[in-house]
Amino acid sequence: MKLTTKGRYAVLALTEIALSEDKNLIKISEIAKSQNISSTYLEQILSNLKRNGFVKAVRGPNGGYKLALKAEDIIMSDVIELIEGKIETKGCSQKHISCTGISGKCLNHDLWDELGKQINLFLSHISLKDILEGNILGRSRAPILPQDCDNMTIN
Amino acid sequence: MKLTTKGRYAVLALTEIALSEDKNLIKISEIAKSQNISSTYLEQILSNLKRNGFVKAVRGPNGGYKLALKAEDIIMSDVIELIEGKIETKGCSQKHISCTGISGKCLNHDLWDELGKQINLFLSHISLKDILEGNILGRSRAPILPQDCDNMTIN
DNA sequence: TATTTCTTGACAAAACTAGTCAAGAATTAT
DNA sequence: ATAATTCTTGACTAGTTTTGTCAAGAAATA
Numbered sequence: 068m069k070l071t072t073k074g075r076y077a078v079l080a081l082t083e084i085a086l087s088e089d090k091n092l093i094k095i096s097e098i099a100k101s102q103n104i105s106s107t108y109l110e111q112i113l114s115n116l117k118r119n120g121f122v123k124a125v126r127g128p129n130g131g132y133k134l135a136l137k138a139e140d141i142i143m144s145d146v147i148e149l150i151e152g153k154i155e156t157k158g159c160s161q162k163h164i165s166c167t168g169i170s171g172k173c174l175n176h177d178l179w180d181e182l183g184k185q186i187n188l189f190l191s192h193i194s195l196k197d198i199l200e201g202n203i204l205g206r207s208r209a210p211i212l213p214q215d216c217d218n219m220t221i222n
Numbered sequence: 223m224k225l226t227t228k229g230r231y232a233v234l235a236l237t238e239i240a241l242s243e244d245k246n247l248i249k250i251s252e253i254a255k256s257q258n259i260s261s262t263y264l265e266q267i268l269s270n271l272k273r274n275g276f277v278k279a280v281r282g283p284n285g286g287y288k289l290a291l292k293a294e295d296i297i298m299s300d301v302i303e304l305i306e307g308k309i310e311t312k313g314c315s316q317k318h319i320s321c322t323g324i325s326g327k328c329l330n331h332d333l334w335d336e337l338g339k340q341i342n343l344f345l346s347h348i349s350l351k352d353i354l355e356g357n358i359l360g361r362s363r364a365p366i367l368p369q370d371c372d373n374m375t376i377n
Numbered sequence: 378t379a380t381t382t383c384t385t386g387a388c389a390a391a392a393c394t395a396g397t398c399a400a401g402a403a404t405t406a407t
Numbered sequence: 408a409t410a411a412t413t414c415t416t417g418a419c420t421a422g423t424t425t426t427g428t429c430a431a432g433a434a435a436t437a
Contacts, residue, residue: 127435282404
């Protein structure tokens with residue numbers, strides 16, 4: 068599990084691209100200047116977003132980037148997974164051996180699995196449109212209490 | 223935001239220590255062997271947990287570690303924050319300058335702030351006791367929908 | 378045809394992770 | 408007291424990852 072500048076720059080760039088939709092195209096250099104990011108570093112990130120269908124590029128004079136999808140269809144969990152890789156955590160250090168501690172059972176996998184699920188669940192409910200509209204604050208939620216679990220199906 | 227082996231080893235070690243509570247003390251070498259972790263590396267982690275009041279150490283023959291708190295009072299958000307540092311993410315790359323993009327407003331801070339909040343909220347509801355009892359799976363929750371936010375107070 | 382802009386891949390400094398190692402301090406058993 | 412055991416602390420290090428830079432090239436347009 069990690070979140071580096073690369074993931075943040077990706078969202079930042081998408082936001083800037085979306086905000087320029089009226090002008091149709093925005094250049095890497097414009098995003099880089101506006102956000103104080105190295106433009107050569109941004110190239111890598113945008114190139115990746117392009118290869119995976121989030122944005123489209125136009126070369127040549129007056130070229131630049133635009134969104135390839137509608138803002139509401141650009142989901143943060145997809146973007147972050149593309150740029151940062153899958154959010155996954157192993158609960159114990161066993162690599163090939165089956166994972167059993169003194170207890171005879173690894174009690175830790177569940178924690179990290181569920182945390183990963185929680186992060187993904189959160190990000191999968193947030194689109195670029197939500198960001199543009201400032202619809203983010205106050206959305207996090209406490210987990211379900213154990214006593215509540217009994218009568219529930221697990222997703 | 224990050225989660226490394228150090229954080230996972232910490233939880234793993236706490237679990238092993240808790241499971242040995244009947245024997246009262248467990249040695250670093252026992253945990254290391256049982257979980258296939260370098261014992262010299264574990265030393266650093268347990269030393270840190272000790273300095274911060276999560277476990278107690280007894281030196282000398284038949285020495286070892288035990289919990290300094292009840293399992294239900296060892297909260298995962300505290301443990302992870304101690305070992306990994308604060309879960310915090312900056313939404314943009316501006317360092318000293320006030321954070322304004324083309325939009326005149328940074329639309330990204332909210333996303334990372336809220337994600338950090340979500341992670342902390344999740345981990346703050348999970349104690350070592352929950353882990354020992356296997357009470358973790360199925361606890362993650364979808365975020366609150368934007369339209370639901372209007373009538374709610376933000377925590 | 379020249380200029381602009383994206384494209385790709387190689388390269389590299391700095392920071393971080395995941396350890397190792399060694400000297401020492403405290404405790405207990407003998 | 409002494410030896411053995413166990414934790415304590417801090418310095419050190421190899422390897423990986425992050426965060427970039429750089430250069431050569433391809434596509435589009437004026």
